[in-house]
Amino acid sequence: EVQLAESGGGLVRPGGSLRLSCTPSGFNLSDYNMNWVRQSPGKGLEWVSYISRRSGTTYHADSVKGRFTISRDNAENSLYLQMNSLRAEDTAVYYCARDSSLQSGYDKYFYFDLWGRGTLVTVSS
Amino acid sequence: DIQMTQSPSSLSASVGDRVTITCRASQTIKSYLNWYQQKPGKAPKLLIYAASSLQSGVPSRFSGSGSGTDFTLTISSLQPEDFATYFCQQSYSLRTFGQGTKVEIK
Numbered sequence: 001e002v003q004l005a006e007s008g009g010g011l012v013r014p015g016g017s018l019r020l021s022c023t024p025s026g027f028n029l030s031d032y033n034m035n036w037v038r039q040s041p042g043k044g045l046e047w048v049s050y051i052s053r054r055s056g057t058t059y060h061a062d063s064v065k066g067r068f069t070i071s072r073d074n075a076e077n078s079l080y081l082q083m084n085s086l087r088a089e090d091t092a093v094y095y096c097a098r099d100s101s102l103q104s105g106y107d108k109y110f111y112f113d114l115w116g117r118g119t120l121v122t123v124s125s
Numbered sequence: 126d127i128q129m130t131q132s133p134s135s136l137s138a139s140v141g142d143r144v145t146i147t148c149r150a151s152q153t154i155k156s157y158l159n160w161y162q163q164k165p166g167k168a169p170k171l172l173i174y175a176a177s178s179l180q181s182g183v184p185s186r187f188s189g190s191g192s193g194t195d196f197t198l199t200i201s202s203l204q205p206e207d208f209a210t211y212f213c214q215q216s217y218s219l220r221t222f223g224q225g226t227k228v229e230i231k
Binding site: 035037044045046047050059061062095102104107109110111112113115116117118 | 126155156157159161163167168169170171174175178180212214216219220221222223224225
């Protein structure tokens with residue numbers, strides 16, 4: 001079965017660090033660009049970070065820039081999110097999401113076609 | 126940054142109703158618009174990509190339309206399993222989600 005599984009969430013104090021992992025099943029991580037998306041309790045979805053297939057390109061949302069780092073190890077078939085200087089407002093369920101695309105003429109449309117079940121990160125003293 | 130605004134934020138509807146949710150982008154995004162469904166405690170599920178393409182396995186009662194800045198998700202005949210929250214997402218420049226529309230039972 002094709003799926004993604006996140007791990008590494010937990011309770012951390014403000015200012016602390018945490019590293020999330022995402023492991024695929026049923027496909028090779030190296031074939032896809034990947035993302036992290038988060039959802040605060042009772043709130044909407046917020047895109048967090050993007051990484052290209054060979055790690056050449058990464059992007060982060062302004063809300064986490066300078067504190068979070070997305071990375072991947074294709075040999076280990078794993079995606080990571082290193083989270084430093086954590087704040088209460090970083091409390092959320094963190095999902096990894098696979099980026100797929102559709103080429104149509106000169107346009108290449110991107111969408112998240114596969115999501116993990118999420119891992120909860122709670123930042124609290 | 127591109128902002129996405131959905132309306133309404135919530136709606137009440139009955140089984141069999143036709144439901145329409147709109148999403149507006151703060152600047153043109155051509156057809157770089159996706160729709161997701163999320164049920165409580167579950168990960169989002171892709172319904173529509175590239176504004177109007179139906180994801181494999183998604184029932185044909187779901188459809189998407191629009192381009193530029195204004196988009197619509199339509200459920201032609203609401204089914205019990207469709208009560209959920211729906212999010213739009215632009216992929217024209219990085220990624221941004223709308224705030225969500227909760228579809229509740231009337």
